[in-house]
Amino acid sequence: GRRRPLAALGAAVAATVALLLAGLPGPAGAAPSADLLTNSGFENGLTGWSCDGSAAATGSPVRTGSGALAGTPAGQSHARCEQTVGVLPGEEYRLSAWVRGGYTFLGAAGTGSQDVSTWTPGSGDWQQLSLTFTTGTATDQVTVYLHGWYGTSTYWADDLALAGEGGADSGGSTGGPTDPPDDPPPAPTGLRVSGTTATSISLNWEPAEGAERYHVRVDGQVSRTVTGTSAVVTGLSPATTYELRVSAENGNGESALSAPVSATTQPRSGGGNRVPRHALTGYWHNFDNGSVIQKLRDVQDQFDIIAVAFADSTSLPGEITFRLDPALGYGSVQEFKNDIAAKQAQGKSVIISVGGERGNVIINDSASAQRFASSTLALMAEYGFDGVDIDLEHGINATYLTQAMDAIHAATGDSLVYTMAPQTIDMQNTGTEYFKLALNTRDYLTVVNMQYYNSGSMLGCDGKVYSSGSVDFLTALACIQLENGLDASQVGLGVPASPRAAGSGYVGPDTVNRALDCLTRGTRCGTFRPDRTYPDLRGAMTWSTNWDAHAGNAWSSAVGPHVHGLP
Structure with missing residues (x-):
């Protein structure tokens, strides 16, 4: 047959990411920059992170401090947590995390160049995963993420770091707010739908004073967490009406929800006019x-x-x-x-x-x-x-x-x-x-x-x-x-x-x-x-x-x- 055989799961994935498994250095000759992540050690629960139901903050085991992330893949969930961070175009960044337990993946998406990830099959001891990436010429934010693997055991993560120059919306010390307000931000206003496809809805809203990030809810569930005042909600069903609301958050808490808006996705098209139903x-x-x-x-x-x-x-x-x-x-x-x-x-x-x-x-x-x-x-x-x-x-x-x-x-x-x-x-x-x-x-x-x-x-x-x-x-x-x-x-x-x-x-x-x-x-x-x-x-x-x-x-x-x- 023409197809090349695949090895078992671990070997197959390892072949594609072997070059990423070793800790990678930061920019040559550059001094390390401040960590751009919010709540990178999970000391404040899941604040700043968007996680599915199989991931939670834990007090044990931890590597440092009093908190860590525990992810237990279950069913169709692989216990993913992600955070969107403001960055600068054309800059190099280093992402790292300390992990233990079962299969753990670390990656960065939306880099504007080559999205990258690395992984480990797990260990009883803490080990560090790290990778580097360079942002595209028009990239102002990236999403970093962690997740486990279907059907495998719990993983733990602690002491994440994204090192590099922070963008205008970054929550890190470079380019981020130095004196956060004493109160949570007000509820966002002006939420509006700017476009729809069969599987996505595009949203815009006005900035809320003191906000560091925004949570977009679809039918009451958090779908996206972003640092800017726009978002594209994906993974929706065609020809379906959804209710959308947005909240703002900073280090002092989360705002009330915005006024809701409704949007209906478009009917699904495509498939060719000759192709039968089956x-x-x-x-x-x-x-x-x-x-x-x-x-x-x-x-x-x-x-x-x-x-x-x-x-x-x-x-x-x-x-x-x-x-x-x-x-x-x-x-x-x-x-x-x-x-x-x-x-x-x-x-x-x-x-x-x-x-x-x-x-x-x-x-x-x-x-x-x-x-x-x-x-x-x-x-x-x-x-x-x-x-x-x-x-x-x-x-x-x-x-x-x-x-x-x-x-x-x-x-x-x-x-x-x-x-x-x-x-x-x-x-x-x-x-x-x-x-x-x-x-x-x-x-x-x-x-x-x-x-x-x-x-x-x-x-x-x-x-x-x-x-x-x-x-x-x-x-x-x-x-x-x-x-x-x-x-x-x-x-x-x-x-x-x-x-x-x-x-x-x-x-x-x-x-x-x-x-x-x-x-x-x-x-x-x-x-x-x-x-x-x-x-x-x-x-x-x-x-x-x-x-x-x-x-x-x-x-x-x-x-x-x-x-x-x-x-």
Whole structure:
């Protein structure tokens, strides 16, 4: 198979962050700057921090002082705490924390350059995590965070520090207020909605005198904590009305709530005008790997979305091109284009896939994002592709790939067919770059067909570990996406078409159909049974149409009619 095998959870994550595990120095020759974090030792409970329900302040164990943070992952929560801090553009910062206990992650998001994180599998003794980052040219605030890992034990954190030059809204000693007022600030006024999408609401309000930070509440629950007078609330449901209020806080306490405003998110769009409610996706080989050579016209009729695998990268970061492999036997490129048009005339969508095992397309700044968007649109125009599939297996940058996809969507509109095929570890929680990309672009995302293979055991949404190759593995891992911000219509099950199509994780067609029934109807489940059903589930994907043909079309003949017969 084309997919590279994944190691177990710890090794897989460690490979991606190994360079960050060691303590990193601050700017060469620079004197250390004041800590910019508020309540960095949790001496004042969770003041200044926005935490989910699985994190709390504790008096034992502590490293110094009288307080620390205790985070106990439970269910779909990985005990995340975060704080947004004012910074200056184009400056280097050093973030550190002392931790002990179970798996602990430390990171910085919204840096305007490369978001960074580091982690440890845990220890009985206090150990320091540290990293550095440089802010972008227009960045005036960053969000630092800590969290554990699904299904692992409690972690403790103490004595965090963010060293560097503070911005205008920083709560640290550089650029922050030196003489805080004696009273809590007044309630913010002038709260107003400045924009909505299908999954977000943008807010602005007037500054409250003496405020150091603001808490944004959605239907009574704190959603964001910011230092400025604007916020974008994300992770909302389409076509839903929310009540929003804001409070102000400083070292002396929190204000009363602002007057409420209501806002309704927009209906979800996207998905392509050819894609049926329940769809079958198949990858088609633009190469000969010993399975079956197919012309595009020969792809089995059960497939609704055909992903042409793969685009090629050029010498320019972010730019892609496509070269038809002579091994396929096409007499001309025009003949291939005619095959695309013929499939589309049958109501099928044909898209260009980017990535695969060897496809290393680098999109890590605005220039490469623009090149990716421009070259993808050029291929769509030249060949008639309906859209693009993101199948990058060598790391992605959600910030800049979001920029690129936004540009592609802006140019094509809601006819765009946009799919993703992340590996299992890429969708284990919402903090991964792949998951962030999916959530950033879900207003027009067609489907995420996660690869449920070549991965070994993984955590399900209930915090339990499931082995690949079982119905529970398919349903419990799909639940993570279904319960963490993606619409059911944006979730599909990606599986190999035959045992030879992947290194591990093959399941027979009946197991796939059982998982589909469990998720959509609540029937034929294994030991894992979701709390609710998802009748809008998009369907299933396979690697590949060629391997399916090699196995006598056994997969598409069994799974295709089942997908198309879902409720």
